[in-house]
Amino acid sequence: MRFEDVVTRLHAVRWGSAAEWNPEALAWLLAYYQRLAPVWPPDRPRLSPTDRVIEDAALATLTDEDRARIAAEAEALWTAARERGERVEAATRKLVTFVLAWARAADAGTLDVADDPSAPLLDLFAAGFQVNYTTAGIELHYATGWNTAPVPARASFA
């Protein structure tokens, strides 16, 4: 089942542990945005990585049971991270919730795995990067710093 696999992968992540910057991180972020095309409203030139329209779309098909399971898995992840002394950024936490929701949707057959926006995010996290959304832009954090990307434009993916 995809959900179980994703949970396993997320538990293996060491958040923001990459020793140095890797431009692949930006490629993963852009790949995530590219897969948001089906839910990206035409009247929104730019979307934050955790915009409410993404959240609404990700959570739309979930049952109450799904939501409870996702909340429990997320809490377990953050507890484990805290015990390891890792700080997990707020935007990353939200993205992980989306990732779990999309995995649930894939298992339920309501999301084609090929269209799953979580695939590049899982790669990004597994490589030791995490996302933070601030007034400076989209920060891609690694162990000794971060680089900040602009919020991508919808027109870039048309």
Place this chain on the structure above:
Amino acid sequence: MGWLDSIADGASAAWNATTDAASSAASAASDAGSWIADTAVDAYHAGVDLSHTASGYIKRGEEAVTDGVHWIEDEVDHGAHGLASRVADVPVLGTLAEGAADAVTFATQFEGGVVGGATSLLGGVANAVVHPIDTVRGLETMAEHVPGPLGQSLRFGHGLIDMATGDASFGDVMDRSFNPLTEAKEDTKYWGNVGSALLSPYKKSFQEGRYGEIAGRGAFDIGLLLSGVGEAEAAGTAGKVGEVAEASRIAETADVARAIDTADAARVAETADGARVAETADGLRPAESGITDGASGHAGGGAFVDSIDPAAEAAYDGIRANPGDVAKVAENTKLPPEVIQRIKDHLFNNEHTLTTVEGEAAAQSRFVAIQDYADLWKSAEGGTLSAEQTEQLMNLMTHENVEARLAESGLNILEPVDPVAGMRPFRAQGAHDLASIAERNFDPRLFDRIPPEVRSQYLRTMVEGTMDVRGTFSPEALKSMPPEVQEMAAQIARERAAMPVRPPGGTP
């Protein structure tokens, strides 16, 4: 895609020819390399005390050498093109011969540029060593505007990065890299704008059509500057602390700059999942620039200061219009009202001077509205924060308070966007970066990235701003902090403990 293959093959062949020429020039110059480096390093030291008289002699010496180089180049140029002209009317062969003659001239001028670079650096090397990365970056930009294969190859590489960051379409990149009309227009505009003394020899070469000489001079200058950084660091022990700190900072920045430069972008293409990266690149055909001005109504600056979320902007409008929230947030968070007011003014109310793209005008603008921040603020006002939200709010308050205090003391808030990488690099010296480090309890891995002169000037403000929100640090928190942060925190705690207790309302 046959035409694309042809262009790619042509570009590849041109690039190989250029690098062969470079190798040839490098080989020819290698014997003299040590002498040149020693001479330049000596020049760096000597340049500090150089009198006008000495400058005059050096200038005359430079001119003499340059004149000689130009004579050799012209002879080769005339000879090569003279041979080519004999077969100019022969179809195909004439074109090939002219191309070969161009290559010979280019290679000769390249070598001439190396010698020319060695002579003209005597006066300007000190500044270049202190600002090596800016210079190297400038040289790369300049090299893009060298007519011919070198410029084409560099523009194409730069264009690929623009595509990856959403700042150019595939068509734009091809046009800019390989359309002779666009190339000529951009090159003429660029060289028309060149005005600095450091670049004037290059401009002269351009005006005289000695394009290979520009490339050769640039190759020499870059190599010398890289060796110059180490020399500048060594000079620090002799007392040039300020200069060395700056050189060291820039050398450190170079790591970031290098990590996101063309070479690494190429590495991504090699190492990343081919299908996924190809898919990503294929999706990047922006009709709208990622880093130029948007249509949001914000003044200039584009994507980095544009409005993103209308709902968040509306929420910020509501917060701005609410005069009673500061007292409620202060009451619910147990933080001083003046600290809450400072944070509200900084995050929601005030306009700031925000750097955009390096070399472009800053924008005067409020911060972009972020829904999560509005939600945290409203929850703090209503006293409905969850445990997770409380943690996030304390991080946000710490960040904004430190950033506001650093900005009040004159520090730039944001790093400018690197126009090549299309990102704001982490330099650990703007108010935003320093506030983020403070927010993370001065994590030593991040703290170590702060340049020493920035650290010495702003550490107290960082620690004070953090303690405004978090109070006195717990022994456990202190334990993980760098020793100088611990010392500063202890000193501030002592000073605050000695101050008379302030009555409610903030009147001393």
